[in-house]
Amino acid sequence: MSKGIRNIILACSLFSLVGCHSYAPAWQMRQAQLRTYEMYHARQRLSGELAQSQEMASQLALEKQQAEQSLAVANQRLQNLAQERTKLNDQVKHLLTTLPAPNNPLSGSANRRFEDLARRYPEFEFDPATGVSKFNGDLLFATGSDQIQPGGHRILKEFAQIMNSGDAKQFNILVVGHTDDQPVVKSATKARHETNWDLSAHRATAVVKSLSKTGLAEPRMGLAGYSKFQPKLPNTNDGARQQNRRVEIFILAPDAAIAGRDASTPR
Structure with a gap:
């Protein structure tokens, strides 16, 4: 068999081994890696924001509870003050009805x-x-x-x-x-x-x-x-x-x- 024929046979054998499989170019590989990197960081960012939102929600819930407690205390204080004012008004009315008239000595x-x-x-x-x-x-x-x-x-x-x-x-x-x-x-x-x-x-x-x-x-x-x-x-x-x-x-x-x-x- 001549040398030329052997070269042709070898080339055909290599082609048959490779078949229809093709390799992606390097630039496409780099783009895919970049997208994967961006998605990873976006996921990390969203996870951080979610954690912050959950922490803020917990803080707001705590502040709401504290505000409700403060409001309850303030309402109780207002109620106590209203009761004290009522008592003072009653005392004033009692004094006005029991104390002698202002000091006018004339008849x-x-x-x-x-x-x-x-x-x-x-x-x-x-x-x-x-x-x-x-x-x-x-x-x-x-x-x-x-x-x-x-x-x-x-x-x-x-x-x-x-x-x-x-x-x-x-x-x-x-x-x-x-x-x-x-x-x-x-x-x-x-x-x-x-x-x-x-x-x-x-x-x-x-x-x-x-x-x-x-x-x-x-x-x-x-x-x-x-x-x-x-x-x-x-x-x-x-x-x-x-x-x-x-x-x-x-x-x-x-x-x-x-x-x-x-x-x-x-x-």
């Missing part, structure tokens, strides 16, 4: 006469709970003055008449003058009242003198001046300042000391 008759006086003089106030009378400063005095105006003398006369009648004649009074926060600046006013201290005290003195002239005994009276330091309202506008310029008269029990003096002790 009903005297109270009614003072209330009638307040209705007829809008700038005069009377508190039936305490027996305190308040005279608007403009009712009694002109601005910066301690001279009582005619209308002021009329109401003070009626006030003295009430205090000298019935059981009211056994009581004492304390006259207290107040000013607003405006300083004394006019030279004519400053010559008589150097400061608001002077003006408040001088106005209280003028009221005491007027009451004395209308028959109220001087031993039953005392006076004080508080300048601008006890305003009825904040001194933010003219209306408030007008109300702060006032004279107050406090009704005192017969045995109440005036300015620290025991009423039963002779002078």
